[in-house]
Amino acid sequence: MIQIHGLRKAYGAHVVLAGIEARVPAGAVVALAGPSGSGKSTLLRCLNGLEPFDAGSIEIAGHRLSPGAPGAPLARLRGDVGMVFQDYQLFPHLSALENVTLAPRVVQKLSAREAERLGQSWLERVGLADRTRHYPSQLSGGQRQRVALARALAQGAKALLLDEPTSALDPDLRGEIRSTLAQLVRERQGSEPLTIVISTHDLDLAHELASEMWVLESGTLEARARSRASGRCQGDEPAARSAAGT
Amino acid sequence: MKHVALSAGLALATLAPAAAARDLPEVRAAGTLRWGGDLQGGEPYVFEDPEHAGKIVGFEVDIVEALSRRLGLNSEFVQTDWASLIPALERGDFDLIVNGLEETEERRSRIRLSVPYFVYGETLTVLANAKYTSLGDLQGQRVGTLNQTVAHDMLKAAPVEVVLYEGQQEPYFDLAKGRTAAVLLDHIIADRYGCVLKELRCLPGDVARGHYVAGLAKGSPELERAVDAALSDMLSGGELRRILEGWHLWDGRQAELVTSAAAQPAPPPPAAGSTVSGPSVTPRAQPETTPSAAPERGAPPRLMASQLQLFLRGALVTLLVSVASFVLALPLGVGAAVLRVYGRPLARMAAAAYVEFFRGTPLLLQLYVLYFGIAEYVRLGPFTAAIVGLALNYGAYEAEVHRGALLALPRGQAQAARALGLGQLQALRHVLLPQSLRNALPAVTNDFVALLKDSSLVSVVTVVELTKRMTIVAVELRDWVTPGLLCAGLYFLMSFPLARLARRLENRLEHDPDPRAA
Numbered sequence: 188m189i190q191i192h193g194l195r196k197a198y199g200a201h202v203v204l205a206g207i208e209a210r211v212p213a214g215a216v217v218a219l220a221g222p223s224g225s226g227k228s229t230l231l232r233c234l235n236g237l238e239p240f241d242a243g244s245i246e247i248a249g250h251r252l253s254p255g256a257p258g259a260p261l262a263r264l265r266g267d268v269g270m271v272f273q274d275y276q277l278f279p280h281l282s283a284l285e286n287v288t289l290a291p292r293v294v295q296k297l298s299a300r301e302a303e304r305l306g307q308s309w310l311e312r313v314g315l316a317d318r319t320r321h322y323p324s325q326l327s328g329g330q331r332q333r334v335a336l337a338r339a340l341a342q343g344a345k346a347l348l349l350d351e352p353t354s355a356l357d358p359d360l361r362g363e364i365r366s367t368l369a370q371l372v373r374e375r376q377g378s379e380p381l382t383i384v385i386s387t388h389d390l391d392l393a394h395e396l397a398s399e400m401w402v403l404e405s406g407t408l409e410a411r412a413r414s415r416a417s418g419r420c421q422g423d424e425p426a427a428r429s430a431a432g433t
Numbered sequence: 434m435k436h437v438a439l440s441a442g443l444a445l446a447t448l449a450p451a452a453a454a455r456d457l458p459e460v461r462a463a464g465t466l467r468w469g470g471d472l473q474g475g476e477p478y479v480f481e482d483p484e485h486a487g488k489i490v491g492f493e494v495d496i497v498e499a500l501s502r503r504l505g506l507n508s509e510f511v512q513t514d515w516a517s518l519i520p521a522l523e524r525g526d527f528d529l530i531v532n533g534l535e536e537t538e539e540r541r542s543r544i545r546l547s548v549p550y551f552v553y554g555e556t557l558t559v560l561a562n563a564k565y566t567s568l569g570d571l572q573g574q575r576v577g578t579l580n581q582t583v584a585h586d587m588l589k590a591a592p593v594e595v596v597l598y599e600g601q602q603e604p605y606f607d608l609a610k611g612r613t614a615a616v617l618l619d620h621i622i623a624d625r626y627g628c629v630l631k632e633l634r635c636l637p638g639d640v641a642r643g644h645y646v647a648g649l650a651k652g653s654p655e656l657e658r659a660v661d662a663a664l665s666d667m668l669s670g671g672e673l674r675r676i677l678e679g680w681h682l683w684d685g686r687q688a689e690l691v692t693s694a695a696a697q698p699a700p701p702p703p704a705a706g707s708t709v710s711g712p713s714v715t716p717r718a719q720p721e722t723t724p725s726a727a728p729e730r731g732a733p734p735r736l737m738a739s740q741l742q743l744f745l746r747g748a749l750v751t752l753l754v755s756v757a758s759f760v761l762a763l764p765l766g767v768g769a770a771v772l773r774v775y776g777r778p779l780a781r782m783a784a785a786a787y788v789e790f791f792r793g794t795p796l797l798l799q800l801y802v803l804y805f806g807i808a809e810y811v812r813l814g815p816f817t818a819a820i821v822g823l824a825l826n827y828g829a830y831e832a833e834v835h836r837g838a839l840l841a842l843p844r845g846q847a848q849a850a851r852a853l854g855l856g857q858l859q860a861l862r863h864v865l866l867p868q869s870l871r872n873a874l875p876a877v878t879n880d881f882v883a884l885l886k887d888s889s890l891v892s893v894v895t896v897v898e899l900t901k902r903m904t905i906v907a908v909e910l911r912d913w914v915t916p917g918l919l920c921a922g923l924y925f926l927m928s929f930p931l932a933r934l935a936r937r938l939e940n941r942l943e944h945d946p947d948p949r950a951a
Contacts, residue, residue, distance in 0.1 A: 237848055265854035276849035280867045280942070290853040293863055342854060 188213040188346060188382045189234065193243035196229060203229050205406030206243070211399070213345075214380030216372060218393035221403035227386035228273070230403065231348045234384065235268045236261045248345045248382075266294065269339030273351040275331045277323040283310060283334045284319040287341045294342070309337040312374075313367050329360035333367055340371070346382040353389045365392050372396065454525050454650030457504075457659055466506040468497050469522060470532030471515035475601060476625065477680045478533050479510070492680040493531045496550055499672055503663040516581055516904065519544060520913070522650050529660065530648035533619070535583045540648065545657045547647035548664050550673060552686040554639030555584050556623035558608060558616045561634045565615060568593075568640055574614035577604035577895075580905065583643050584617040596895045597905075602626050603805060607895070609633055610808050612815075621682065642686060736915055740906050744916075747902030748923040754816070754898060755885045755927075758823035762884070763877070765824060766831020767870075771861060773832065774839045784832065791829035797890050799826055804894040819891035827884050834876045838869035871942045878935035882928045899923055 194207035203226040211217055219227050232238035234245060236252055245252040248267040277286050287306035291297045297305065310319050313333040323331055332352060339347060352368070353361040368383075375381035387393055393400055401408050460466055470479040470493065479491040489510050501508040511527040518530050522544060535553070536546055559565045568576075568591055577596040578584040588595045596613050598604045604616040605627040616627060617640060628635040647664070649657045667673040668690055677683040772784035791799065804818040813821065842865060850860035889900035897905070903920035907913045 232848075235852060237852060262854045262856065265852060270849075270852040272845055272849060272852075274845060276843070276845040278846065278849070278864050278868075280871065289863060290855065293859050294854040338853070 188215070188248065189384070190246040191234075191243070192245075194230075194233065194240055194245065195242040196226075196233060196238070196240040202406050204233070204240070207406075207408055209401065209408055211382060211384065213382055214376065215398050216383045216396050217385065217399045217401060218397035219384055219386040219401050219403060220388070220393065221386075221401075225403045226406060227403055228350050231270070231350050231384060231386055234348055235270050236264055237270070262294065266290075266342050267344060268346045268348065269342055269344030270348045271332070271335045271339050271350065271352060273354060275323075275335040277331055277334055277338070279323050282320050282322055283315060283326065283330075286323070286334055287338045290338070290342045305341055306337070309341045310334070312371070313337045327360070328356050329363045332356065332360075332364055336364075336367065336371075344381075345379075346384070349383065349385040349387075351386055351388070353387065353392055361389060361391070365395055368392075368396055454523070454652040455528055455656075456653040457655035460506065460528055460656060461504075464507060465509050466497070466501045466504065466529065467509045467511055467527035468529040468531050469511045469513045469518050469527040470530070471518070472512055473600065474515060474532060477621065477682065479531075492551075492676055492682055493533075495676045495679070496667075496673070497529075497531050499667055499676065500660065500663045503666065504659055519648065522648055525650070528649070528653065528656060533621075533645050534648050535619075536644040536646045537583060537586070545649040545651055545653070547649065547657065547660050548668075549644030549646050549690060550664055550668075551645040551677070551682070552689045553619040553621060553643055553645060554686055555587065555617055555641045555643070556620040556627070557636045557640050558605065558618075558623050558627040558633050559614065559636065560608065560611070561632055563614070563634070566636065568615075568617070571615055575612070577607060577613045577616045578618055579604070579622075582618070583641070584619070587641060588617055597892070597897065597901070598895060599893050605630060605633060606805055606808070610812060612812075620686075639686070642689065644690075736906070736910060736919075740910075744899070744902055744906065744919060744923065747897060747899040748927065750896065751885065751888050751899040751924075752927055754819050754823065754891060754896065755881070755888045758820045758888070759827065759881050759884055761820065761824035762827035762831050765828030766833075767835050767866070769828065769832035770835035770839055771866075773836050775857060775861070788829045788832045791826050792833070796822065796826045796887060797893060800890060800894050815891075815895045818894045819888075819896045822894075823884060823888060823891065827880060830880055831877065834873050834880065835869060838873035838876075839865060841872060842868055871939070874935060874939050874942070878932055881931065885928050885931075886924060 189209070189211040191207050191209040194204050195202070196204040207230065219230065221227050229238055233240050233252075234247055240252075240254055242254050244254075247264070250264040250267065252264075277283075278289070281289065284303065284306050287309055288297075288299075288302040291302040291305055292299065295302075307316075307319060310316060313336055315330060315333055315337070318326060318330060318334075321330075323334070326334065332355075336349075336352075349368075353364050356364065372381060372383065383396075385392065385396070455463070472480055472489070474480070477492050479489060479493050482488040482490045494510070497508050497510075511521075513521045513526065515532065518532060518534070519540070521527065522530055530544075531550075533553075534540070534546075536549060540546060557565075557568060565571055568587075572592045574593055575596050576588055576591075576593045577598055578588055579601065580597045580599070585595065585597070596604075596607070598607075601618070601622050604613070604618065607613050608616050608627070609630055609632040616623070618627070620639065623635055627633050647660055649660065664673070667676075673690070674683055674687070677687060769784040769787055772780045773788070776784060800818065800822040803813060803822045804815065807813075846864055846868070847860060850864040855863065888898060891898060892901035899920055903916045907916040910916060
């Protein structure tokens with residue numbers, strides 16, 4: 188699903204990614220850990236072409252990215268790879284539903300009705316059926332995060348990149364997002380598995396959801412540890428929580 | 434803006450006591466006779482010597498110097514905008530106006546006028562191949578002249594459409610370009626700027642004749658007597674003739690000076706058997722060209738319904754010109770801003786050059802260039818030139834407003850749009866511009882209100898808008914307060930509801946009380 192070879196990225200003399208090698212099978216959930224400033228966000232942004240890189244190659248959801256200027260296929264790549272930003276970046280002038288339906292309408296050229304039906308169903312799946320007409324400023328942090336999630340998924344994404352999805356939330360809301368994500372992963376098991384890369388400091392989240400754990404340090408994926416809650420049975424929340432607690 | 438400030442200043446000047454005028458003893462004590470004129474009137478009246486920077490020459494300079502010598506005084510020139518000469522005299526900025534001031538009843542009722550020192554003829558200039566032979570042939574045609582001149586008064590009374598200019602060259606320029614059918618102005622101006630152009634022809638015979646006189650404040654009877662005596666002496670002694678000959682201005686018309694001086698100091702009698710009491714011009718041809726609606730001497734005319742209607746029409750012109758130019762300036766500015774922020778290097782540079790050029794040069798100059806400067810290649814009508822000029826100028830200001838608003842958006846917004854697969858134009862249209870436009874709205878409203886007032890500058894390309902109408906009526910009424918207040922009120926009535934409307938629009942778009950929260 189995702190293959191990274193010799194990925195290098197530097198800002199001037201500051202090397203952020205120094206030859207990343209990684210492979211993520213379809214349906215895997217990867218937790219990307221590492222100290223602040225270690226390049227987690229940069230790696231995620233390289234994965235969907237938001238950030239050009241200096242050397243190496245990336246293959247993601249059937250699209251190939253090369254160093255230098257990203258070309259025309261980026262629009263199609265982004266239809267397959269959704270991204271949720273750390274600070275959500277919802278569009279403040281659009282309602283929750285309009286945020287979710289923008290890409291289906293404008294990029295996938297769905298009719299307004301189709302897009303609305305699609306958006307409505309995604310907002311229902313993240314538990315916001317009653318907040319579709321609200322503007323971002325009228326939603327709580329957790330609700331905004333879930334709108335951002337629905338917006339990324341409404342494109343029909345096969346892979347999802349989540350940048351610190353819980354870092355801006357208090358513990359209660361973190362749980363809320365964790366369970367929403369867990370439910371999504373569960374739903375998508377089978378014929379159309381959802382591959383997820385999550386950069387996070389939230390160990391609970393990592394333990395609960397991730398099948399793999401990467402640690403990014405000094406520009407390389409230093410350690411590749413299996414999460415204790417490995418396998419595909421993350422849906423069993425209480426069990427995962429107790430495992431993390433011990 | 435400049436005009437509004439000017440008229441407010443004039444209104445205050447009118448309110449101030451007229452006791453500021455100096456009479457002969459005070460002038461003698463000071464030793465210097467101060468006289469007012471406008472250098473913009475140009476050659477041969479009063480103008481700066483092109484060969485000696487700062488030196489002022491002209492036939493009126495020579496006359497004033499001869500006059501001062503006779504009074505045992507030095508002379509000092511005070512530069513004043515021509516339209517403000519009379520209020521400036523009244524507030525005591527100088528003792529005397531000598532600057533092609535035509536002798537009219539209106540002026541005589543407001544200030545004191547000396548014996549004449551020059552006889553001018555109103556000259557009608559037409560295109561060289563035109564068939565017109567007199568003012569009567571020009572019914573319904575556009576005829577150009579300068580504001581606040583006797584020619585203007587005559588044209589107002591004639592069945593023609595009057596086109597007003599600010600400078601002496603422009604009326605002939607426009608005539609040569611076919612924008613008007615004729616120009617009526619004093620022969621000094623016509624001889625220098627009109628008759629010399631090969632495309633134009635000056636009709637033989639003056640349409641009317643009149644006198645240039647010196648203007649004095651009402652409170653200086655001794656100075657008036659001394660000036661009259663000195664001028665008469667200069668005429669009888671031949672000095673005036675020598676001065677005028679030196680400037681090639683002595684001609685058959687000046688013979689009238691002798692007879693006219695003999696009739697002084699009594700004011701000329703009203704035309705016998707008629708109610709005509711307007712400018713004391715002697716009609717040479719069609720009597721219908723003499724103003725018939727001129728006010729009675731002494732009693733200042735009051736604002737009439739027809740003038741009020743003209744005021745409202747002026748306001749409508751202001752509104753239409755402002756709205757039309759802003760409707761063009763807005764997309765122009767947004768486009769330039771988008772290019773500056775997101776464009777490729779070349780587009781960025783082009784947009785920056787546009788902004789810096791139009792922001793860095795005066796609007797007045799841009800209007801002149803659009804209307805007169807490029808007329809050889811692109812012939813714009815007055816309204817088109819006014820609207821295009823304002824749009825280009827304000828487009829540059831709008832560009833900076835919108836550039837700022839785009840740069841103020843969180844960077845993540847553009848990235849989020851790209852991450853959703855939106856192209857650059859789609860991101861601009863659906864994500865970035867809707868937000869930046871809302872944020873720019875207060876500044877945009879501000880600019881529109883500024884444009885509404887700056888639109889008064891388009892009078893230089895002969896568009897008669899609200900401020901121009903105000904100055905015309907003010908001169909007719911000899912009062913700046915009433916027309917000034919009316920003008921200010923109309924501007925306010927146009928800008929205030931707009932500001933309210935913009936505020937409501939802002940509120941309607943206010944989904945997000947704190948844009949940083951999302």
